[in-house]
Amino acid sequence: MSSEPIERRVSYIGDRLRGCRCTNCGREYFGFREYCGDCGRASMGKIQDIDFLHEEAVLESCTIVREPTNRFMKLAPFVFGVFSFHDGKVRVPGRVTDILLRDGADATTFEGKRAVPRFRRRCSVGESDIIQTLSLAFSMSDDYYPYQPYEKTPSGKEHQAPGVVGWGAYTSKFRIKEGRMERSVPFLDEDATTAAVESVKLALVQSGVDGSSMQKIYAGSESNPYAVKPLASKVAQVLELGRRELGGVQGIDAIDTQFACKPATSMFKDAASLVYYLSPRSQTPQYAVVVGTDNSQAAPRGTLGGELDFFVGYGGVSFIFGTHDVAAEVEDWYSCTSDTPDFWRRDTQRFPRHGGRFTGEPAYFKHVEKAAKGLMEKMHMTAADYAYFVPHQPNVGFPMRVAKKLGFKEEQVLPGLAVAKFGNLYSGSSPIGLAAVLDKAKPDERIMLVGYGSGAGSDAYSFMTTQDILTKRERQKFTIEKQMNSEHLEYIDYHTYRRFKAGL
Numbered sequence: 001m002s003s004e005p006i007e008r009r010v011s012y013i014g015d016r017l018r019g020c021r022c023t024n025c026g027r028e029y030f031g032f033r034e035y036c037g038d039c040g041r042a043s044m045g046k047i048q049d050i051d052f053l054h055e056e057a058v059l060e061s062c063t064i065v066r067e068p069t070n071r072f073m074k075l076a077p078f079v080f081g082v083f084s085f086h087d088g089k090v091r092v093p094g095r096v097t098d099i100l101l102r103d104g105a106d107a108t109t110f111e112g113k114r115a116v117p118r119f120r121r122r123c124s125v126g127e128s129d130i131i132q133t134l135s136l137a138f139s140m141s142d143d144y145y146p147y148q149p150y151e152k153t154p155s156g157k158e159h160q161a162p163g164v165v166g167w168g169a170y171t172s173k174f175r176i177k178e179g180r181m182e183r184s185v186p187f188l189d190e191d192a193t194t195a196a197v198e199s200v201k202l203a204l205v206q207s208g209v210d211g212s213s214m215q216k217i218y219a220g221s222e223s224n225p226y227a228v229k230p231l232a233s234k235v236a237q238v239l240e241l242g243r244r245e246l247g248g249v250q251g252i253d254a255i256d257t258q259f260a261c262k263p264a265t266s267m268f269k270d271a272a273s274l275v276y277y278l279s280p281r282s283q284t285p286q287y288a289v290v291v292g293t294d295n296s297q298a299a300p301r302g303t304l305g306g307e308l309d310f311f312v313g314y315g316g317v318s319f320i321f322g323t324h325d326v327a328a329e330v331e332d333w334y335s336c337t338s339d340t341p342d343f344w345r346r347d348t349q350r351f352p353r354h355g356g357r358f359t360g361e362p363a364y365f366k367h368v369e370k371a372a373k374g375l376m377e378k379m380h381m382t383a384a385d386y387a388y389f390v391p392h393q394p395n396v397g398f399p400m401r402v403a404k405k406l407g408f409k410e411e412q413v414l415p416g417l418a419v420a421k422f423g424n425l426y427s428g429s430s431p432i433g434l435a436a437v438l439d440k441a442k443p444d445e446r447i448m449l450v451g452y453g454s455g456a457g458s459d460a461y462s463f464m465t466t467q468d469i470l471t472k473r474e475r476q477k478f479t480i481e482k483q484m485n486s487e488h489l490e491y492i493d494y495h496t497y498r499r500f501k502a503g504l
Contacts, residue, residue: 014134015238019050028089054150057083057115064107071123077101094136114141119197120189124504144173144488146477153208155285155324162272163329165322166207169435170198171315176497183313183423185500192223193231195316196293197238203318206476214241216253216288220263220427223295230256261426264292265451265459271321272330285324292317292427299351313423317431327469331462334375343454363456368402371458372450383407387445390433392452393419421484436480443467
């Protein structure tokens, strides 16, 4: 009888970071068991699952690995140790991530500290191999990424209109700063998939939605580590979105989308429509999640296309859509599209190219303006009817210019202008602006979001915030503001930046 490939079996165990507890005697285990080793048959039917990915651990003991095997060489030196959960009931081996060890570093300074499980790449592999991932990587709780418990809450008020139930954004602690602009840079073991997992995890924490009630995940990216293989399926598996079925299958539809920088915003209308359709047909609330995630790519400076390297960033942003406890209702939308080749990446090419000045007036400005005007005409509104305006943010100048053309004032744009702190996040560019606004907006305020994707097209949305936005915000420690101005940010030089962008 044939078995699954070793990469799949290792992934299934390491990615999920699951355990179980015998409710008969209280003993806990790492991994899955049908019965307790102490209680035997008396524990049959009394084994309870534990999700360690949403727990906090303690680093009991560790060492610094300075000369690892070839597959881990790029990570060296790194800290590896034993992490314990629940006062030592379960112990697992793991690697400390998100640290650059300096000369003279002492492993004992990490021992006894609390840590948060992180989903990361495991090691370097060949170009044609499966990328190995795991959730046995940890960052320190007193560092950039705080621990937040995942508390599932019963659904409350049902709204007549679907909308955003929860949101989460993840950017790295590592930044490169040049002039007045700084950009988020992935650590060596990060990519678009790891950012997607982190942002959806944060959205689940904030919303309190049970991941098993998720019906679909849309993952938009233009830097998926695979040309053929979805990243949405990996996110669904790691976070156990949808109902868990026998044989390691999740009862959820998972799909990747691609449209340059708007594959996520383009799916907002699909997610809202789906949950609006499903709600009357189900006895329980139904949800969908949309992810925009990218390790934004650009050729090195001094090479063809290298001018983009001054603006690209890294991160993932997620929004959960539903009809219960809605923080921002979707009022309406308007989309426009044309065949405008302003930015592209040919098959087998590593870095994108763009049309220079052609990317401005006939591409970005034309489509953003037409989408915004089309929405306002459709809703019989003007710029004055909106408290906030969030356009796509490829750089600092374009958003302010298009806002002025449309009649929006600076104070309507600045709360959602995040590009100067994170860089152009591509699929997460306008979504992180929306997340920044939702972190600040009051109830009964109207928000216009206009995404843009080269090739080219725009989607404009009108959101109206509700009283539920206040409750949602109380659950999120890792806000956009915290990520912008954290005391734990670590600035790196250009050489390290290019090394990190290349990854494992």
